Amino acid sequence: MILRTVSSKNTTLYYVQKSFRQENGKNATKYVERLGNIEQLKARFGEEDPVGEAKKYVAELTRAEKDSQKSIMIECKPAVLIDKNRQRCFNGGYLFLQKVYHELGLDKICKKIEKKHKNEYDLDAILQMLLYTRILYPGSKLSSLEDAKRFIEQPEADIHHVYRALSLLAKENENIQAAVYKNSLKLGKRNDTVIYYDCTNYYFESEEESGLRQYGHSKESRPNPIVQMGLFTDMDGIPLAFCINPGNTAETTTLKPLEDTLREKFGISKVITCTDGGLASYENRLNDHVGERAFITVQSLKKLEKPLQDWALETKGWRMVIYEKDKAPRLSEEVYDLAKLDPKVYADKLFCRERWIKTKLSKTKEELEQRLIVTFSFKYREYLRHVREKQIARAKGLIESGAACKLGKGQNDPKRFIKSESCTIDGEIAEYTSYALNQEMIDQEARFDGFYGICTDLEDSAPEIIRLNGGRWIIEDCFRITKTDFEARPVFLQRDDRIRAHFLTCFLALILYKYLAKKVNRAGKHFSPDEIISTLQNMNFLSIPGEGYIPTYTRTDLTNNLHGSAGFRTDTQIVAKKTMRSIIAQTKAVDKNDDGGDA
Numbered sequence: 001m002i003l004r005t006v007s008s009k010n011t012t013l014y015y016v017q018k019s020f021r022q023e024n025g026k027n028a029t030k031y032v033e034r035l036g037n038i039e040q041l042k043a044r045f046g047e048e049d050p051v052g053e054a055k056k057y058v059a060e061l062t063r064a065e066k067d068s069q070k071s072i073m074i075e076c077k078p079a080v081l082i083d084k085n086r087q088r089c090f091n092g093g094y095l096f097l098q099k100v101y102h103e104l105g106l107d108k109i110c111k112k113i114e115k116k117h118k119n120e121y122d123l124d125a126i127l128q129m130l131l132y133t134r135i136l137y138p139g140s141k142l143s144s145l146e147d148a149k150r151f152i153e154q155p156e157a158d159i160h161h162v163y164r165a166l167s168l169l170a171k172e173n174e175n176i177q178a179a180v181y182k183n184s185l186k187l188g189k190r191n192d193t194v195i196y197y198d199c200t201n202y203y204f205e206s207e208e209e210s211g212l213r214q215y216g217h218s219k220e221s222r223p224n225p226i227v228q229m230g231l232f233t234d235m236d237g238i239p240l241a242f243c244i245n246p247g248n249t250a251e252t253t254t255l256k257p258l259e260d261t262l263r264e265k266f267g268i269s270k271v272i273t274c275t276d277g278g279l280a281s282y283e284n285r286l287n288d289h290v291g292e293r294a295f296i297t298v299q300s301l302k303k304l305e306k307p308l309q310d311w312a313l314e315t316k317g318w319r320m321v322i323y324e325k326d327k328a329p330r331l332s333e334e335v336y337d338l339a340k341l342d343p344k345v346y347a348d349k350l351f352c353r354e355r356w357i358k359t360k361l362s363k364t365k366e367e368l369e370q371r372l373i374v375t376f377s378f379k380y381r382e383y384l385r386h387v388r389e390k391q392i393a394r395a396k397g398l399i400e401s402g403a404a405c406k407l408g409k410g411q412n413d414p415k416r417f418i419k420s421e422s423c424t425i426d427g428e429i430a431e432y433t434s435y436a437l438n439q440e441m442i443d444q445e446a447r448f449d450g451f452y453g454i455c456t457d458l459e460d461s462a463p464e465i466i467r468l469n470g471g472r473w474i475i476e477d478c479f480r481i482t483k484t485d486f487e488a489r490p491v492f493l494q495r496d497d498r499i500r501a502h503f504l505t506c507f508l509a510l511i512l513y514k515y516l517a518k519k520v521n522r523a524g525k526h527f528s529p530d531e532i533i534s535t536l537q538n539m540n541f542l543s544i545p546g547e548g549y550i551p552t553y554t555r556t557d558l559t560n561n562l563h564g565s566a567g568f569r570t571d572t573q574i575v576a577k578k579t580m581r582s583i584i585a586q587t588k589a590v591d592k593n594d595d596g597g598d599a
Helices: 038-045 050-069 094-103 106-117 123-136 141-150 159-171 173-187 255-266 282-287 306-313 378-401 439-446 462-485 496-520 529-537 557-566 577-587
Strands: 002-007 012-021 027-036 089-091 194-203 226-233 239-246 272-275 294-299 316-322 330-337 350-360 367-377 418-423 429-437 451-456 540-544 548-551
Touching: 002 050, 012 038, 012 050, 027 038, 038 050, 089 141, 094 106, 094 123, 094 496, 094 529, 094 557, 094 577, 106 123, 106 159, 106 173, 123 141, 123 159, 123 496, 123 529, 141 159, 159 173, 159 496, 173 239, 173 255, 173 496, 194 462, 226 255, 226 462, 226 496, 239 255, 239 496, 255 272, 255 282, 272 462, 282 294, 282 367, 294 462, 306 350, 306 367, 306 451, 316 462, 330 462, 350 462, 367 378, 367 462, 378 418, 378 429, 378 439, 451 462, 462 496, 462 529, 496 529, 496 557, 529 557, 548 577
Parallel strands: 194 272, 272 294
Antiparallel strands: 002 012, 012 027, 089 540, 194 226, 226 239, 294 451, 316 330, 316 350, 350 367, 367 451, 418 429, 540 548
């Protein structure tokens, strides 16, 4: 390679030029890098001798290219044993996570926290270890410390330092969340015009209640104490903020405090909050019907007053939602009567009707005007009918087997279709109780098949509101990843501060994963969490003393995308030691002017 100049009337430009041989055997040249004019050279290489320094830079590129092309001979003898207790295989998949970690400024956030608290351990190294192992090798804190020894960079921490770090992370929980959000804006604009909120719970291995560990309604019907997590995500599914509450906390009370945190610490005040029906209390809607805030929430049609129910279930007056490629969805001009439509012909069609309603809480004088949007789908109706038929069959089986002694009320509990009779014809207390199908309950539920309700205070088109509400699956996917892929449950920790820190590490690990997934899925292909995580887990290298690292993993489209998104390659036949050091340094390279946020 040589330094080449190209002169014009106004300026002289400097390029790095490379010679190469074409497929037809002829020699050719190409520019591999544009260094710019003399002013740009001075800014990059210094005022004293910019051209001379540029030539040195080109010579270094030439040496690096020659080093990458030379053959490395490895001498192995079948009769010689490998060294005892020497680790020979290392994981390099964490390097892609490490690059995102430093892009989000988490290292600088840790340094600021260390300076504030003057701790005697490396908080940054411990947090990195906890996040990378949570994604790649989820387990206990002790096992994470052991599993981190698989990485090319070995951790230097004791388990008691890890637990002390957890307590410190818990103290700075909200500050860390806010700082990470502000740093994430440097990677690109967050898609947070609409944010999704939902709650889930995680169970403990212990059976004793204490602090955050409380018995409550378990979404998995487990007889263990639980802790509740509330989570905000943006429209791309990247987490914004979370809160941890005792397991017996009412979900509806968790939304407002976290919204206050978003406003005060994150600076997010203009926002549309989208929730499911379980969080759609009147108070929450009223709280989001202020200033620049708005709400979209699922509305249970069964809980509406009878006049509104009758309106929602009426067959006449429906418009079809029309979807056209590269156009916003719209409503048809034609008005339909659902009773006159062929379910097979219109199976994939969505119908909609809307009206404004006024709601008033009896305890206050405040009145809320909101828009009720009701949709209907024949396919959704058939799905609900199919699910209920299976539940009715299970209810019949419980009655026939004599196992219907305890009735249920849950919306997915087949026992809700069973009724009991415990008195005689004369009204006396009966010694025995008989059970039968509650046909009245079955018919009542069947009335709502295919119908779905949404309430909002926005004036956007109904199809747009329906589209935004449909994005709630994103937050369910976040919960699935933390529970299944990150194995955030069961929780073994006892102290409240360390429990909070545990979920902070799960939250931060989810952010790292989501940003990495966003990078590798840009090329048109979509890779699942299982594919991405298992690929990172299997990106192992055989260490060759004095030479470098030989990749032992399979090169695929996914590994190509990972390398393309990160800006380095580890999938050559061998990665020289010097090259690997350069790659590690590249994953930690950050903006020198970045102070890490306000943690």
